[in-house]
């Protein structure tokens with residue numbers, strides 16, 4: 685009945701009420717290194733039972749059927765292997781959307797919601813802006829802009845067929861229209877002119893990959909995390925294809941904003957500014973082609 689040290693999930697026959705399953709799952713996930721074991725346990729059990737989290741508390745004394753216990757066990761076992769909660773759940777919220785997420789693409793992050801905020805500001809007032817999302821991954825940025833700026837004509841590029849397939853699934857599930865294309869950002873960017881180029885390029889230094897949390901290091905695609913020179917390639921590629929007055933918005937790593945802002949200035953962009961993410965870390969760099 686306690687969390688085991690092996691490959692189990694802490695849930696044994698007899699651990700049958702919702703509150704008991706939550707208690708045991710939480711202990712097990714904590715022992716396996718989750719930083720958010722209670723939240724994880726609640727999200728996983730809610731998913732297994734087809735309930736909202738709040739409903740777990742309203743029914744905390746209800747017993748699970750053997751089938752329900754099996755379903756909960758399967759999810760907790762995956763999370764205990766440090767598979768990201770988002771991949772285990774299979775979907776995750778981004779801005780106003782709920783997107784499918786799996787190991788084909790990076791999990792959309794809260795800091796990228798700030799990038800979208802700045803991107804939307806750069807096209808505010810334009811009726812039919814042409815928008816390019818470089819390294820679209822799950823399609824999160826492209827789809828959020830399509831959702832929040834109706835009329836925008838958006839193209840999402842990625843070099844990964846897997847990511848593009850997931851982005852297409854997300855376009856279908858959200859009912860939003862974006863064009864998706866396979867393209868290598870190191871080959872320059874497609875002719876615009878674009879009113880906005882937005883990108884969350886791979887920006888982790890390859891040497892830092894081994895130091896990342898297991899959830900990131902062992903499960904997310906390394907090609908989405910790290911590609912040397914990608915930030916610079918997007919910036920240099922953008923100036924050639926931005927419309928006059930068009931904006932570029934880039935998400936970069938902690939400590940990379942000064943160099944990126946200097947690069948945008950060197951490339952002739954104006955109104956260069958840096959925005960912090962929700963944790964107060966300088967994160968988004970933008971500029972405008974005069």
Ligand SMILES: C[S@@+](CC[C@H](N)C(=O)[O-])C[C@H]1O[C@@H](n2cnc3c(N)ncnc32)[C@H](O)[C@@H]1O
Nearest residue numbers: 792819820821842843844868869884885886908
């Ligand atoms: C940090 S992820 C961003 C994913 C998504 N835009 C988001 O913000 O959640 C970077 C994306 O760039 C793509 N990528 C990596 N190298 C690339 C290249 N050479 N050309 C085009 N896309 C590339 C990866 O496949 C990945 O989807």
